[in-house]
Amino acid sequence: MHTAAVVGTGLIGTSIALALTGRGVTTHLIDHDPDRIRIAAARGAGIPGLPPAPVDLAVIAVPPSHTARVLADHQKAELARTYTDVASVKELVHAQCLALGCDTTSLVGGHPLAGRERSGPLAARADLFEDHHWVLTPTPETGELALNRALELVSLCNAVPVLLEPSEHDRAVALASHLPRLVASLTAARLLEGTDHAVRLAGRGMRDLGRAAAGEPELWADILAANAAAVGPLLAELGADLQSAAAALTRLAGGDPRPQGEALAELTRLLRRGAEGRSRVAAPHGGPAAQPPAVLSVAVGPDRDRELARLLGDVDAARLDLEDVVLPDGTDTPAPPGGTVALLVTPDVADPLAEVLRGRGWSVRRRPSTPPTESR
Known part of the structure; x- marks a missing residue:
């Protein structure tokens, strides 16, 4: 890969551009916001504006609801020979690309699993993706050149490629990313009703939740809406567990000693399942699951x-x-x-x-x- 274009100079797009430029790839920056392009270019992410000829790879780094339309427009303008995107939802985006008549032989869906609490080009880092998983979702019509270019992009960003089907990806991130983000936001919102004393006493657990709840609400609403079919059922299942926990706590607070043993057992069961689930989580930066001590x-x-x-x-x-x-x-x-x-x-x-x-x-x-x- 000698040339590339990044469409969308937010955190992810600019970080990709910084990584590519740092590896000697001539990278062009495209965005509807000229200030973001200027900031990204000033940070050394690439050259502002359209390239003079089709580039080897274009990265579409815009919200999921805009990805297909932006891709269709740039394919029509012959921006690149091959394309990938970074949308965190893949099945709906792929269906929209087909509906718009996009050339899906030159396209590989992608999703780098990395980010920060801050957004925008000022928060971008060339090493943002280092040792993180980067999902690629080739489909039966995907061409070999497109897949190889996408794999090269992942390698240039020092990430770890993972190949999944679009629907499999969406179910996985609904559980591992989208549901936790939504729950963190809903929990952090309770702070709005807390007293000043309660907020000052917030410890590491709430601060960690607060970090998970950070980010652009509009972008996350877009992501959750695009993956509603996968996130909705998970949230309903979680809601049932929350209702069980609330019922157990109500019985424990009631003072009647007779049902308290069962209530405590139910609460313990829910917490034990949480501990068991936690033990399956991979270590940071895509490392192996937690090992026995x-x-x-x-x-x-x-x-x-x-x-x-x-x-x-x-x-x-x-x-x-x-x-x-x-x-x-x-x-x-x-x-x-x-x-x-x-x-x-x-x-x-x-x-x-x-x-x-x-x-x-x-x-x-x-x-x-x-x-x-x-x-x-």
């Missing part, structure tokens, strides 16, 4: 409490975090000589912590990463 067995003497205090003090001094601690068998009585304390840590922490503890005189052995069944 590593287990370090540390030999302790008969004075369990004193030994445990010293051991945990040495862990604190190492500034490394524990996931859990499992005390020796028979935790209600002092451990016999030769007992062990199991330290559960993330796999990346295991070797550094073992080295530190050995340096402080502890006998440490790393065990297979199967969590013990009993913890304190």
Whole structure:
């Protein structure tokens, strides 16, 4: 790829342009807002305006409701030999492209799964997509050249390509992105009704939700509307769980001891399912799903409490975090000589912590990463 055009110089479009320009691709910037083009060009993202001849690839980086029309217009004007887009909804956009008579042999749908709380060209970064998934949704009519160009784009942006069918993509992002974004917004909106004291007490959980709720409401309304068929049923299922939780809490607040056991069990069940679901989430930047903790067995003497205090003090001094601690068998009585304390840590922490503890005189052995069944 030698030449490219980016249509839409917002956060995603400008970030793509910065990445391409940084890799030596002559990139042209197109936008209906001249100020955004000027800002993107001033940041080194590319050349303002239309190219003198068709480019190798044009990236359509506009909201989903405008993607098909913008693509049709630029195909008619012969902006590029091949095209891709970055809309976060694929099935509806593809259907609209077909309805408008777009040449879908030269088109590959795309969706880079990266973003920031801020929007616009000032927030753009050349490394925004590094190690993030970038979904491509080729269809049976997609040409080989178009797919290869799209794959090259993903590579130039240092992202990780994932090939899905358009409908499969939409169901996946409805669950992994669109539903959480909507729920975050609805939860953050409760802050409007909170007292100043309550808002000041908001901790990390609410701040994280606030970050998820940031962004352009109009753009997200456009995205959710375009993927309504996939998001709506998920929201209904979530609503049923919320109703179950609300009913359980109402019973628990009622003071009648008879139904409270069942209510607490229902609340625990809902929270447990949340914990189980969380364990399936991939690590940041497309890494593997959460791994079982590593287990370090540390030999302790008969004075369990004193030994445990010293051991945990040495862990604190190492500034490394524990996931859990499992005390020796028979935790209600002092451990016999030769007992062990199991330290559960993330796999990346295991070797550094073992080295530190050995340096402080502890006998440490790393065990297979199967969590013990009993913890304190």
